[in-house]
Structures are given as structure tokens and as C-alpha cells.
Amino acid sequence: MTKVFEASEKAYPYLRDYHSLLWMRCMFNPDIKCDYINNNLAECFNSWVREIKDLPIVQLADKIREMIMDLFRKRRMIGEKLD
Structure with missing residues (x-):
């Protein structure tokens, strides 16, 4: 950001206020290594396939x-009951 400030003093506050979430990594939390973390899907999938994960790929x-x-069958049955 110091290079941006040196290049244009007017651009610095604008970029800091309006684009901090879009482009600059220097304002991010250093403990977070990616933009968005949501492990719910991975954890759900892993618990779902825990028993079968050692099978051959096919x-x-x-x-x-x-x-x-x-x-899908179970969800379809639930959906049919709602009609």
C-alpha cells in the first residue's frame, strides 16, 4: 500500500475504504490462508463416505x-408429501 500511496495520495483512501475486500491481501488476517473458508461440505462428505473410502475407485x-x-429418492418422497 505504500507504493500506492506514493503513486497517488488520492487513490489510497479510496482503495482502502471501497476495495479492501476485493483486491488487497495486506489487510487480510494473516492466519487465514484463503479468501473464504467453509468446511461444512467437506466434513459432511467425509462423514458420509467414511465407511467406504477404502474401496477401489470404481x-x-x-x-x-x-x-x-x-x-434424492428420500428428498423426492418428502417433496411429494408436501403437495
């Missing part, structure tokens, strides 16, 4: 497909 993919189809 069987693993087929089992995950079956689990997704079963999930």
Missing part, C-alpha cells in the same frame, strides 16, 4: 452414486 464411485440416488 466401486467407490458406484457406491457414492448409489448414496446420492438414495438421498
Whole structure:
């Protein structure tokens, strides 16, 4: 930011106030290594496949497909009850 300030004193406050979340890494928390962290999906998926994760890749993919189809079937049944 010092280089920006040296280049244009007027640009510095504008960029600091309006674009801090869009482009500059120097204002980010140094403990966070990426822009957005949400582990809920990964944790949910890992708990879902915990029992089958040691299967060969073809069987693993087929089992995950079956689990997704079963999930969709259950949701479809719930949706039909709402009509």
C-alpha cells in the first residue's frame, strides 16, 4: 500500500475504504490462508463416505452414486408429501 500511496495520495483512501475486500491481501488476517473458508461440505462428505473410502475407485464411485440416488429418492418422497 505504500507504493500506492506514493503513486497517488488520492487513490489510497479510496482503495482502502471501497476495495479492501476485493483486491488487497495486506489487510487480510494473516492466519487465514484463503479468501473464504467453509468446511461444512467437506466434513459432511467425509462423514458420509467414511465407511467406504477404502474401496477401489470404481466401486467407490458406484457406491457414492448409489448414496446420492438414495438421498434424492428420500428428498423426492418428502417433496411429494408436501403437495
